[in-house]
Amino acid sequence: MNGFAVFARKEAREILRTWRIWVLPGILVFFALIGPVLARFTPEIVGAVAGNQLGGFTLPTPTYLDAYAQWVKNLSQIALFALIIIYGSIVSAESRSGTAVLVLTKPVSRASFVIAKVAVHSVFLATLVVIGTLLTWGLTAVVFGTAPGSALWSAALVWLVLGVLFIALMTLLSVLIGSAAGAAGAGLGAYALVSIAAIWKPLERYSPAGLATQPASLAAGKDVAVLWPVLTSLVLAVALVALAAWAFRRRDL
Amino acid sequence: MNAAIQTTALTKTYGDKRALDAVDLVVEEGSVFGFLGPNGAGKTTMLRLLTGLACPTSGSVQILGHDVASAGNAVRAEVGFLPDVPGFYDWMTAEELLRFAGGLFGIERRVLDGRVEMLLGLAGLSGVTKKVGGYSRGMKQRLGVAQALVNAPKLLLLDEPTSALDPMGRKDLLDMLTSLRGRTTVFFSTHILDDVERVCDTVAILDRGRVVAQAPIDELKARYGVQKVVVEVTGGADELAAEIGRQTWATAVARGANGAIEVTVADVGAAQRGIPAIVAARQLGLSRLEAGEMGLEEVFVELVGGEQR
Numbered sequence: 087m088n089g090f091a092v093f094a095r096k097e098a099r100e101i102l103r104t105w106r107i108w109v110l111p112g113i114l115v116f117f118a119l120i121g122p123v124l125a126r127f128t129p130e131i132v133g134a135v136a137g138n139q140l141g142g143f144t145l146p147t148p149t150y151l152d153a154y155a156q157w158v159k160n161l162s163q164i165a166l167f168a169l170i171i172i173y174g175s176i177v178s179a180e181s182r183s184g185t186a187v188l189v190l191t192k193p194v195s196r197a198s199f200v201i202a203k204v205a206v207h208s209v210f211l212a213t214l215v216v217i218g219t220l221l222t223w224g225l226t227a228v229v230f231g232t233a234p235g236s237a238l239w240s241a242a243l244v245w246l247v248l249g250v251l252f253i254a255l256m257t258l259l260s261v262l263i264g265s266a267a268g269a270a271g272a273g274l275g276a277y278a279l280v281s282i283a284a285i286w287k288p289l290e291r292y293s294p295a296g297l298a299t300q301p302a303s304l305a306a307g308k309d310v311a312v313l314w315p316v317l318t319s320l321v322l323a324v325a326l327v328a329l330a331a332w333a334f335r336r337r338d339l
Numbered sequence: 340m341n342a343a344i345q346t347t348a349l350t351k352t353y354g355d356k357r358a359l360d361a362v363d364l365v366v367e368e369g370s371v372f373g374f375l376g377p378n379g380a381g382k383t384t385m386l387r388l389l390t391g392l393a394c395p396t397s398g399s400v401q402i403l404g405h406d407v408a409s410a411g412n413a414v415r416a417e418v419g420f421l422p423d424v425p426g427f428y429d430w431m432t433a434e435e436l437l438r439f440a441g442g443l444f445g446i447e448r449r450v451l452d453g454r455v456e457m458l459l460g461l462a463g464l465s466g467v468t469k470k471v472g473g474y475s476r477g478m479k480q481r482l483g484v485a486q487a488l489v490n491a492p493k494l495l496l497l498d499e500p501t502s503a504l505d506p507m508g509r510k511d512l513l514d515m516l517t518s519l520r521g522r523t524t525v526f527f528s529t530h531i532l533d534d535v536e537r538v539c540d541t542v543a544i545l546d547r548g549r550v551v552a553q554a555p556i557d558e559l560k561a562r563y564g565v566q567k568v569v570v571e572v573t574g575g576a577d578e579l580a581a582e583i584g585r586q587t588w589a590t591a592v593a594r595g596a597n598g599a600i601e602v603t604v605a606d607v608g609a610a611q612r613g614i615p616a617i618v619a620a621r622q623l624g625l626s627r628l629e630a631g632e633m634g635l636e637e638v639f640v641e642l643v644g645g646e647q648r
Binding site: 088089092093095096100103104183184185186187188189190191192193194195336338339 | 387392394424439442444445490
């Protein structure tokens with residue numbers, strides 16, 4: 087096994103044996119389980135809380151699409167914020183603790199170090215999204231009696247591309263900014279920029295900004311063209327990782 | 340003999356501060372080389388440049404015939420490194436850490452099994468099952484030495500390797516380094532002069548980023564060392580010191596601890612004959628007369644200067 091594979095295996099074992107196995111999976115599983123139930127019982131909950139204050143206003147009867155919308159909204163906001171905060175130290179934590187020195191004085195290149203991290207954590211995120219979507223899908227079928235899969239899965243997989251893009255971005259920011267909080271702040275700023283950029287239709291149609299809004303449209307069962315945003319996001323993710331590897335190579339440890 | 344390490348005009352600056360200033364260094368293969376210097380002299384910076392962890396501002400580093408800047412994995416495969424404060428994955432055990440380190444070198448499993456067992460024994464960590472996060476600083480230092488040896492390196496680079504060890508651990512490590520002489524080139528930085536005198540055959544002294552001396556220890560002591568005589572008498576030391584100072588064989592006289600007279604001499608034999616005669620003529624009691632060579636510590640102090648100490 088070469089240095090890349092050994093280091094990638096270490097990353098995977100580190101996920102399984104540290105806090106990483108609890109935080110992001112815990113958040114995603116929690117929202118995957120609670121989303122369909124909340125969607126199904128929102129009218130009853132609102133009615134119970136508001137009492138007579140609603141007057142003649144009645145909430146529409148929820149459908150499975152409301153459960154899907156809950157899942158995608160939670161992915162796009164809470165899960166993405168958590169991801170940005172967690173991965174703010176993906177590289178800098180190893181530089182600070184001295185473990186990067188332990189690894190990089192062995193036959194492992196700095197590019198391998200960075201790429202292995204992005205690859206393993208992207209697979210980890212993909213696994214979590216698949217598990218979470220399966221849970222939401224199954225629970226939606228139980229609660230609503232019907233749950234066609236295409237809208238949910240297309241929305242979740244398109245969001246996954248955004249998630250991978252942010253893992254790549256946080257890797258670069260973690261190389262450039264030694265402070266985890268500083269990198270996370272910059273990541274949240276980037277998220278705000280992407281969300282604002284999506285307001286302008288050409289950017290939404292052709293750039294990664296589209297991934298900020300399109301998963302919600304897909305989850306609502308709308309027909310949305312996602313090819314360009316997905317392609318440009320993947321290209322940008324690769325470019326960010328290459329930039330992170332280059333910057334890390336030039337950095338004194 | 341080939342050079343295991345050769346630096347040419349190696350310079351590293353951080354902003355306005357020149358951490359290393361045009362360092363030319365040659366470390367021969369198979370030697371145990373001590374890299375001495377006071378705190379802040381640039382020893383750790385030097386090791387970071389040798390390992391490729393930092394890039395030089397100017398100059399070059401050759402390790403085992405390869406240029407560090409371009410050779411990459413080819414150099415790292417032959418080198419073992421212990422940083423001054425080794426960092427480990429806290430969630431691993433010592434055995435897992437050594438297997439991980441060995442895996443990064445691509446050592447095949449059968450070889451690694453035996454080597455891990457041997458190194459755990461060497462580090463005194465056999466049978467220790469708790470995770471590295473719970474280790475004392477000394478245990479981490481010993482584990483650091485073990486991981487630096489996992490690839491049976493041709494060149495072993497150690498940054499202050501004995502700083503966190505107790506006396507027994509320190510002795511064991513120094514004995515181990517001595518046993519490597521001739522097989523592995525050992526380059527270690529330290530400010531502990533006794534460690535250098537015990538195990539090194541060659542030494543370089545670094546001061547404020549510059550190598551102020553580099554030579555075999557005996558040659559260094561002969562070059563900078565002078566002989567001195569220490570005298571202690573029961574009384575009248577001040578007058579005696581003044582009279583000794585007037586002798587032709589005495590080049591300098593200073594007062595040491597407990598009223599001792601420290602005489603730097605040009606001819607130790609003449610001093611050994613002359614001092615008792617002067618003491619007897621003054622009818623003083625002679626309680627100590629000791630002649631000896633200047634040690635590495637005095638050489639170090641002379642070269643580096645007193646202001647940092």
